[in-house]
Amino acid sequence: MIGKIISGSSFSGTVGYVMKEKSRILEAEGIVPPDAKRMAEDFNDQTLLNPRLKNTVGHISLSFSPKDAPRMTDALMTQIAKEYMQKMGITDTQYLLVRHLDRPHPLCHLVYNKVGNDGQTISDKNIKLRNAEVCQELTGKYGLYPAPGKTTCGGSGYANRTRPDTQSTMQSNWTANYGNRVSASAINIAEILT
Numbered sequence: 001m002i003g004k005i006i007s008g009s010s011f012s013g014t015v016g017y018v019m020k021e022k023s024r025i026l027e028a029e030g031i032v033p034p035d036a037k038r039m040a041e042d043f044n045d046q047t048l049l050n051p052r053l054k055n056t057v058g059h060i061s062l063s064f065s066p067k068d069a070p071r072m073t074d075a076l077m078t079q080i081a082k083e084y085m086q087k088m089g090i091t092d093t094q095y096l097l098v099r100h101l102d103r104p105h106p107l108c109h110l111v112y113n114k115v116g117n118d119g120q121t122i123s124d125k126n127i128k129l130r131n132a133e134v135c136q137e138l139t140g141k142y143g144l145y146p147a148p149g150k151t152t153c154g155g156s157g158y159a160n161r162t163r164p165d166t167q168s169t170m171q172s173n174w175t176a177n178y179g180n181r182v183s184a185s186a187i188n189i190a191e192i193l194t
Helices: 011-018 036-047 066-071 074-088 127-141 167-178 184-193
Strands: 002-005 023-029 057-063 095-100 107-113
Touching: 002 127, 011 036, 011 057, 011 095, 011 107, 023 074, 036 107, 057 074, 074 095, 074 107, 074 127
Parallel strands: none
Antiparallel strands: 002 057, 023 095, 057 107, 095 107
């Protein structure tokens, strides 16, 4: 299982993309499907609860191995996606979960409002790191096949790299690449990775 965090700038564009011809709505909360325009309007209406938040569109795709296809029913995919949302802190907000049927592997898209039902912001702090950890956990829990060539699941940056055994290894690598100045951010990254 791989979760891919996708930047979206508008609900109309994102909902329009996920609602392609060969797709099926698995679940929707706080919006009225199946009309894409109406769903985008529903999402936009809720953003008025927090007008200070500029990027209100949340979009994550969850991809599964082709080897998982025989057992990946709509019900199982929905269950995994809802558990993913819970662990990621995507709760108490509008969302749309759509399965795409035009790929050789099981794939679904989650579109959610970063403005919660109470007007509070759904945090995306460290979202790529959290995504990698949650995908890895759910891959193990549900006995899913990992993506070929991946040691971790999804995300980007440090989450997909081999983790150094110790902070001193990270500092040694930093010194070898950048000289004797070890920055605070390098030490913080090392703390995250160990």
